[in-house]
Amino acid sequence: MMWRLAWRNLLRRRRRTLLTALSVATGLWVTLLFTGIANHNWDNMVNTSAKMGLGHVTIEPAGYLQSPSANKRFTADAKLLSITEALPNVTRAIPRIMAEGMIATATKSVGGSIIGIDPARETAEHNFFLRSLATGRLFHTADEPGVMVGIRLAEKLNLKLGKKLVYTAADVHGNIVSDLARVTGIFQTGVEAVDGGVILLPLEKLRHMLGYSDNEATLVAVFLNDQRRASEVRTAIIAQAFPGTETWTWSETQTEIAGMITIDHISHLFFQFFIGLLVAAGILDTILMSVLERKREFGVMLAVGSSPLFLFRLVLTESFFIGLLGLMLGVVVNSPFYIYLSRWGYNLGSLLPEGYDLSRVPLDPVMRVIYYPADVAGIAAAIFGLALLAGLYPAWKASRLPPVESIRSA
Amino acid sequence: MDNGPIIKLENVTKVYHQGKINVTAIDGFSVAVDKGDFTALCGPSGSGKTTILNIVGALDVPTAGRVTLEGNDLADLSRTALSTMRRDRIGFVFQAYNLIPVLTAYENAEFVLALQGMPERERRARVMEMLKEVGLEGLENRRPEELSGGQQQRVAIARAMVTQPAVILADEPTANLDSATAASLLSIMEHLNISHGITFLFSTHDQRVMDRARRIITLRDGKLAGDERKG
Numbered sequence: 001m002m003w004r005l006a007w008r009n010l011l012r013r014r015r016r017t018l019l020t021a022l023s024v025a026t027g028l029w030v031t032l033l034f035t036g037i038a039n040h041n042w043d044n045m046v047n048t049s050a051k052m053g054l055g056h057v058t059i060e061p062a063g064y065l066q067s068p069s070a071n072k073r074f075t076a077d078a079k080l081l082s083i084t085e086a087l088p089n090v091t092r093a094i095p096r097i098m099a100e101g102m103i104a105t106a107t108k109s110v111g112g113s114i115i116g117i118d119p120a121r122e123t124a125e126h127n128f129f130l131r132s133l134a135t136g137r138l139f140h141t142a143d144e145p146g147v148m149v150g151i152r153l154a155e156k157l158n159l160k161l162g163k164k165l166v167y168t169a170a171d172v173h174g175n176i177v178s179d180l181a182r183v184t185g186i187f188q189t190g191v192e193a194v195d196g197g198v199i200l201l202p203l204e205k206l207r208h209m210l211g212y213s214d215n216e217a218t219l220v221a222v223f224l225n226d227q228r229r230a231s232e233v234r235t236a237i238i239a240q241a242f243p244g245t246e247t248w249t250w251s252e253t254q255t256e257i258a259g260m261i262t263i264d265h266i267s268h269l270f271f272q273f274f275i276g277l278l279v280a281a282g283i284l285d286t287i288l289m290s291v292l293e294r295k296r297e298f299g300v301m302l303a304v305g306s307s308p309l310f311l312f313r314l315v316l317t318e319s320f321f322i323g324l325l326g327l328m329l330g331v332v333v334n335s336p337f338y339i340y341l342s343r344w345g346y347n348l349g350s351l352l353p354e355g356y357d358l359s360r361v362p363l364d365p366v367m368r369v370i371y372y373p374a375d376v377a378g379i380a381a382a383i384f385g386l387a388l389l390a391g392l393y394p395a396w397k398a399s400r401l402p403p404v405e406s407i408r409s410a
Numbered sequence: 411m412d413n414g415p416i417i418k419l420e421n422v423t424k425v426y427h428q429g430k431i432n433v434t435a436i437d438g439f440s441v442a443v444d445k446g447d448f449t450a451l452c453g454p455s456g457s458g459k460t461t462i463l464n465i466v467g468a469l470d471v472p473t474a475g476r477v478t479l480e481g482n483d484l485a486d487l488s489r490t491a492l493s494t495m496r497r498d499r500i501g502f503v504f505q506a507y508n509l510i511p512v513l514t515a516y517e518n519a520e521f522v523l524a525l526q527g528m529p530e531r532e533r534r535a536r537v538m539e540m541l542k543e544v545g546l547e548g549l550e551n552r553r554p555e556e557l558s559g560g561q562q563q564r565v566a567i568a569r570a571m572v573t574q575p576a577v578i579l580a581d582e583p584t585a586n587l588d589s590a591t592a593a594s595l596l597s598i599m600e601h602l603n604i605s606h607g608i609t610f611l612f613s614t615h616d617q618r619v620m621d622r623a624r625r626i627i628t629l630r631d632g633k634l635a636g637d638e639r640k641g
């Protein structure tokens with residue numbers, strides 16, 4: 001009886017019901033869209049930053065995070081790598097060497113970061129520099145005297161494919177050592193500082209020059225199937241107790257990015273809260289108006305024996321239906337955007353300045369959405385909850401109507 | 411309890427406060443209505459008829475005095491008990507706009523039974539019989555807006571009757587009807603009063619309606635001005 005009554009009451013004010021449901025749908029649409037875009041941006045940033053060196057989770061020599069230095073190292077042998085790769089959610093564990101040094105040609109020299117990588121283990125999927133290859137190729141083996149340089153660095157030093165450069169760094173004993181390499185490839189990430197100050201060298205060559213033993217590395221970059229699992233994986237790696245190591249998640253090694261994401265996340269919550277308030281205010285207004293319009297009807301219902309609680313529940317049921325209708329409309333409105341943005345994305349490239357980056361991480365110029373089931377469920381539940389909450393006051397109002405005056409008010 | 415009057419008002423006074431002005435709508439009014447009575451409440455406009463019916467029906471509370479219904483002092487009952495009493499023991503019929511506009515004639519008549527939690531099947535039998543008794547057979551699925559004023563009042567009476575209440579309170583039930591329709595509505599009320607033994611207390615201005623009442627209580631300025639029994 002109550003459901004039927006509530007439903008027919010909404011049908012009676014068809015246009016108003018539809019408009020209110022549409023405002024719920026719009027609220028859902030806007031929050032879902034923005035959350036999806038933010039999820040993608042954050043995910044993309046974390047993944048790109050992981051591919052620029054440290055992985056989602058980083059196994060490092062003890063004390064490296066506090067004071068990084070090329071003489072801190074640990075044994076990252078095949079056993080450590082295979083144990084790590086066998087952990088749940090881990091897709092890849094890649095040893096790398098990081099050092100600071102000088103890069104020079106006959107005429108000029110500049111300071112830069114040196115990353116030692118094993119070409120047999122690296123792919124474009126886990127290495128943003130390979131993915132950003134502009135010309136040439138990666139060196140074929142870990143001991144080939146080849147080097148990959150950023151495009152700005154190549155311009156500064158007047159380097160071309162096949163040209164030679166000298167790199168210099170401090171070895172494990174603190175001695176200045178240098179070696180020669182031939183440019184095999186040039187990358188272009190779009191980030192000025194990276195393209196102008198990073199070179200990739202073969203892992204074995206660098207080990208040899210810096211005085212590392214076989215299998216020693218500065219870090220193992222661990223890649224996950226989902227960056228949100230970083231803490232879990234970190235705990236699992238720590239449980240393996242690899243000697244002389246510490247393990248950190250991306251949010252601990254890349255505090256700048258983590259901080260940015262947190263701030264963005266908080267501002268998103270505020271934004272969603274305000275959208276929610278707007279939606280709730282709209283529902284409150286409509287339902288309250290509809291209650292005040294039906295004073296006489298409610299008076300009659302009270303007179304023939306409806307309890308105040310019945311009227312309370314009736315009005316709440318009406319806002320329940322509006323919320324439900326709004327959710328369904330919201331799904332319908334949102335679907336085309338979701339399908340388009342998750343499948344193809346919308347390219348904002350022309351609107352963004354060249355080399356747009358945050359904290360040395362280039363941003364994806366394509367607007368996409370990613371939805372996590374928990375987010376969608378949370379947002380839908382919140383919007384729905386707000387619709388019900390907005391019905392509470394009018395419902396209470398209805399239950400407090402004095403029957404006599406309500407009947408007389410016609 | 412069965413022997414005493416079904417409705418009893420003792421020294422009932424009702425004062426409305428309108429801003430700084432006090433309006434005494436009912437002034438020390440006492441009356442007793444017996445079970446099975448068919449009583450008209452008469453008096454000029456503003457004399458307090460509606461106020462009395464609302465007080466008897468526990469929709470309004472008197473400023474002073476005592477009201478008992480079937481021996482229960484209304485002042486002793488909680489809000490919930492009062493709404494249960496309205497649901498189970500009293501039937502209301504108002505001058506107009508009685509019905510719930512989104513429900514059909516059938517559903518309006520069924521409404522109170524549903525509130526009582528009566529099973530669907532039993533409800534159906536009772537409602538159909540009641541609608542037949544008030545002459546609305548075949549109009550069950552019409553919405554109030556698709557019914558004439560007289561038909562709407564008959565639905566209201568069916569709704570009031572279908573729970574087999576102790577009392578039906580009707581506030582000028584014929585005021586919006588033409589005289590032929592009013593007469594036929596009255597016939598239905600008389601018939602239900604006689605065959606089901608339900609007590610009727612209704613207010614009216616209309617001489618033709620008063621003529622058919624078996625007892626006429628007259629109000630003037632909220633005071634008892636006459637009490638006449640016929641037959």
Ligand SMILES: Nc1ncnc2c1ncn2[C@@H]1O[C@H](COP(=O)(O)OP(=O)(O)OP(=O)(O)O)[C@@H](O)[C@H]1O
Pocket residue numbers: 405426427428433434435453454455456457458459460461462
């Ligand atoms: N809510 C109220 N506030 C103030 N005064 C009221 C209120 N309700 C009724 N009154 C006053 O109480 C008196 C009695 O009103 P009531 O409606 O009971 O009269 P009535 O006999 O039913 O009149 P009518 O024949 O016009 O329906 C009138 O003077 C009316 O103005």
Ligand SMILES: [Mg+2]
Pocket residue numbers: 459460461581
């Ligand atoms: Mg009146």
